[in-house]
Amino acid sequence: MSWITKDNKLVKEFIFKDFVQAFAFLTKVAIEAEKQQHHPEIFNVYNRVIISLQTHDAGNMVTEKDYKLAAKIDALI
Amino acid sequence: MSWITKDNKLVKEFIFKDFVQAFAFLTKVAIEAEKQQHHPEIFNVYNRVIISLQTHDAGNMVTEKDYKLAAKIDALI
Amino acid sequence: MSWITKDNKLVKEFIFKDFVQAFAFLTKVAIEAEKQQHHPEIFNVYNRVIISLQTHDAGNMVTEKDYKLAAKIDALI
């Protein structure tokens, strides 16, 4: 799957084997997000994760900061 | 704040000092959820966390399992 | 690499690509350890993790509980 644009957000769904794998992925996302000082919307239930990216300082639009974090998140898996 | 019932879910919002504190809380919730084999819906953006609890095996209703995990989550902070 | 026995402990070293991957692995180990109520010695620096297992209630010997957690940890990667 790839990132889609929805409601001015860059959105991607990730499916893992189980909750433990999903949460380990979220831990990697969390570390990277804090490092870039750009924090996504995170949704998780069991093995399913949805990440939504948007730049609040830019009037809630998708900006270069979002594409950069999206690319980094893809590289974390 | 306390847990509210909404759309057949037990829901509570938590506000933290920053993202790092919010994610550390989520790590505690994750460990406890896996231990109880009962996984919440987790929503997070920056310092804000929303936990929603529902028992899927019981026709998506709030059951004793949800109240038990809710009480445990409150004790984690 | 495989688990070795050293000083009455079951020990294994894991090398990851970087710190983020190493810590995500530790998060999975942490969840599993708490679930089994059997907590390893964890050592980490950057991309290197050493896990040591021993049963304190059994006079600090390697027991079935350690082999069980070791097998689970191998399956987490």
Next chain:
Amino acid sequence: MSWITKDNKLVKEFIFKDFVQAFAFLTKVAIEAEKQQHHPEIFNVYNRVIISLQTHDAGNMVTEKDYKLAAKIDALI
């Protein structure tokens, strides 16, 4: 307790209520370490955490980078 200097490392031991609280603290330390690109030696068993800081690029001495991360770690609890 405070940080002590031992074998050219800045070392501090932390005791928590249980393993879950200890590991949530380690998650905060991990995020901060990666953000500063300065990674401590981490030791954990159950509710006990030992953090050791040293600057490898400076001939394994304690430097300003270690004092900075130590102060940040104290602020995370």
